[in-house]
Amino acid sequence: MQNPSAAGPAPRTRLARLGALIARHPRTWIVAWAVVAITCFAVAVGGVTGESLFERLHSGAPTVESESSRAQEVIAESQPALETLTMQVTGADLADAATVAAGTAATREVAQVPGVKSVRSPLLAPGGVTDPSVAPLLKGGTPTAGGFVTVVDFAPGLDKAAQDAAETQAEARLLGVATAMHAQGSVGSTSKVIEAITTTVERDLLRGEGIALPLTFVVMFFVFGGFVAAGMPIVGAVVSIGGALLSLFGFSHVVELDATVVNIVTLLGLGLSIDYGLLTVSRFREELAHREHDVPTRAEIAHAAERTVATAGRTVLFSGLTVAIALAGLLIFEASIMRAIGVAGVSVVLVAMVVAITLVPALCVVGAKRLSRKAVEKPSDVGLFSRLAVGVQRRPVAVILGVVVVLVTLALPTLSMKLTSSGTELLPKDAPQRVFFEQLDRDYPALSAPEVTVVARTADTAAVTAWSQQFRSRPGVEGLVVRPLGSGDQRVDIRVAGRPTSDEAQDLVTTIRATSAPFETLTTGQAAGQIDFLDSMSARAPYAVALVVLGTFVLLFLMTGSVVLPVKALLLNVISLGAALGVVVWIFQEGHLEGLLGFTSVGALESMVPFLVLAFGFGLSMDYEVFLLSRIVEFHRHGAGNDRAVSLGLQRTGRIITSAALLIVIVFGGFVAGDILIIKEMGVALVAAVVIDATLVRMLLVPATMTVLGRWNWWAPAPMRRLHDRFGITE
Structure with a gap:
């Protein structure tokens, strides 16, 4: 079998030509990206245009066009809300x-x-x-x-x-x-709550990056054995963050941007850019190790850059597009906050991808001689990860059964998952505005907003009063008042014990909507809004899933030429994401680890979290799948048999995948240290997803399933093989 890294001149693909161009003018690329980064931070954070991103943020429960929103419009027309x-x-x-x-x-x-x-x-x-x-x-x-x-x-x-x-x-x-x-x-006031959430988001962002960036630098120093190599992915990450913030700033002029979106998107951008930078620098050092001179010549540096962009660049390209497709699924949903996260998420992924393919190789070229001073062993075909693969290949069925049992066990808590839409509960328990409103609700219940409001489109107050009395005896109902609206309609305000989105409040909304009335009724309130939001999400979810599955299948097919490997990857991702979601339910809904993680359980997950975990987690899982599959496919195309290609692919990528996973855990862990509840939930969920995927799935389940499938891994119908021969993307 021929060693892919020593296979002679790289084919002159577009990526290879890009690598050669970067090698000829590395400083031009670096200066250009420096200008872009400075501009991004100046506009988005510095407020040079008059207003910074953080001054444009809002906060509130996710909403969709629905019965509850129409009821709010009727109320607003009759009784305009005052600040x-x-x-x-x-x-x-x-x-x-x-x-x-x-x-x-x-x-x-x-x-x-x-x-x-x-x-x-x-x-x-x-x-x-x-x-x-x-x-x-x-x-x-x-x-x-x-x-x-x-x-x-x-x-x-x-x-x-x-x-x-x-x-x-x-x-x-x-x-x-x-x-x-x-x-x-x-x-x-409401504006003070929004200000408190926005300020906390900004503080959490700085704290998360302040924790993550130094720790990732330390880890990469040990991974690469030098400061220069360790700093390159960090530089790429900083530039990517600037691009992410600028994209969010631009999108804030189109829709009201929720404060939590900033941290969620930055979280992803920081993690991916470090991952991609790690992969690019690792491949450049691997290619540089094949040089003939102690001090690399310009030709050897150029060749290493060309090979790096042609190979690692291809992996980053596929990975970035796969993650972008996963996030594009959020655009299918009706809620503007989901679309905002989708657009901003796709933007930051594309920025991270382009930075890794252009800026990081340029930094590698400029620092090549410094990189070469640290001895880099030529990649070995035998090591810890190849031995792990061989061990798995001896008992693949037992490994599959064992791992699946563990993952299903971790996923079991999702069967009892409950969702909620928090208001001030997003803030820490001791936050002044949260304390203020909790005390207000406790001491002055008449001033708090009713949990459920029904708008009756009739001027007959007596008829509305008679109809509404049947709900007084419903579980949890503490009071019911009928009041006229200025438009000639009536409103029925119902107070329900417990949280505004409690089971009793949601059951009452469902009952009211199922009860006939001699006039039109519109039910609203926090519980009604949450029901409508989840109904809308559930209705659009099949289309989002179809888009993500189809897009991912096409990309993986273009990369591998197989129809089996994409299907296998999709199925394994579903299992691992179910396990990650189960971990989040166990922690945040059931209240485990409250003291360690610094939160107070509200007995449910934030309503957006499962959908975001599935989108972001799917993207990250496919990220590692692409890392591993790209090398397996590379070795298989150069003559290795199925099992040999798997063991070689795991050996060459195992260290990168585990290092990347560790870095992602550090990045997401930095944001878990923040104070906003939904960010904690997202951080823990993605940490769980990455740990599960990088260990149980990539190290054990993938080699085991590929061993069992054998030559079927590479199967595709003849028409699709011809399609791949024509349109497939190779080095």
Whole structure:
């Protein structure tokens, strides 16, 4: 069998010609990418255009066009939502006339702030704090508890600058009310929650990168045995992050971009760019090891670059396109946040791919002599991973059964998976805004939004009241109020015990929607929104799966010329992703490892997480599949038999795959240390997916199944073989 790395001049494919071009002008490529990176960071983070990415972020539950959204539109038309600012006061002596007088005077000053429409406070009631009409604004419904709330409504239509100025002045004067009454005050609002989430996301991003980049550099130093080689993938990763942030910044001008999208997409971009950089540098060093001179000549460096881009570049190309296809499946879904993640994810993958094929080889060429000072052994056909493959090949059926049992066991918790859409629960338990709203819901339940709202399209209040009474006895229902809407419609507000997306709330929504009424009804609320979101996702999921499966099959067929290997890869990925999802359910839904990971379980996963785990996890799993298959196919095409090609492929890629997996775990682990719950869930899920895939699947299940399949691994119908001969992508 001929050694692929020593097979003579590389075929002059497009990638080979690109490698030769990079070798001739490496510094031009480096300078060009430096300019691109600086521009990306300046625009996206520096705010040179007037607004940075983080200033354009939003937060909220994922929504789709549905019954719940139509109900919200009807309510908004009749009762336009106003921006509000709420203050909770504790420790006030409402029985002391002087204290109440001081507070009343200070509260009237709040109403004088430009942009304030009205102020609701028990201190301003005609009958004073004992007026029955202000009981909902008093803690416990009585002034003796010493607590009350003041709600400021801002005028509609204020521009951002005027709104910000009004909120700042109103907050200062509200806190002045508490001070005047010798009490304690705290202020909260929806905008403050969004600001808290955005600030936490930005802090988590910096913390995650601050943890991940130094640790990955240390690991790569030991992998490569030198600072120069270790730094090259890091440089590529930094450039890729800049590209990712710029793509997100651009997309934020098209749709409202959720704050968590930034970390999710950056997480993927950082991990992939380091993986691709590792593969590229490793292959360049391997090619450079075949030189004839102690100090590599320009011709030897150029040849190494050309071979690297032709081989590792091809692997990166297939891997990147495979991951991009997996993320493109998110574009099928209706929810704008899923499409945003899909578009941004595809963008960052393509940036990471191009950086690995152009910038990293250019860095290798410039640093080739430094790289060559560290002795690099010529790749051996025998080692730890080839011996592992041979061991697996002796008992392939037993290995398959054992690994499948482990993976199925890990996947079992998914059978009891529950989903939710959190609000302030996304923040850490001790975050001021989360504490504020949890206390508000506890002490002033009348002010909290009802868990379920029904819009009845009729002016007949009596008919709506009579129809709605049947729901009072439903499990968990604590109160029901019928109120008219300005449009002539009616609204039924129903309070349900527990979380807004509790099982009781969701069951009530389902019951209401299944109950006939002599008028049109539209049900909304957080539980209804979640049901509609999941229904929409489930309806579109088959199309997304079809796109991903078909696209992945085509790419792997073009790479391997086989129809069996793509099917095998798809099936193994499904099993491993089920196991990873089971691990996440066991940890976050069932509440294991709360102290270690620093979270408080809400008894469910965030509703987007399973879909994102399947998309991102599938892409990462196929990433390692492409790494391994590319070398197996390479050896098989150069004359190795099936089992020999598998053992050689595992030997040549085993170290890279395990190193890449370790680096990915470090990257994702850095983000697990953050405070936003959904990012923790995504980080743990992807760590689990990578660990399971890089160990049980790539090291054991792939060689075992390929051994059992034997020559069938390479089978394709004659028409498809001819198709591959014409359109297949080889070195």
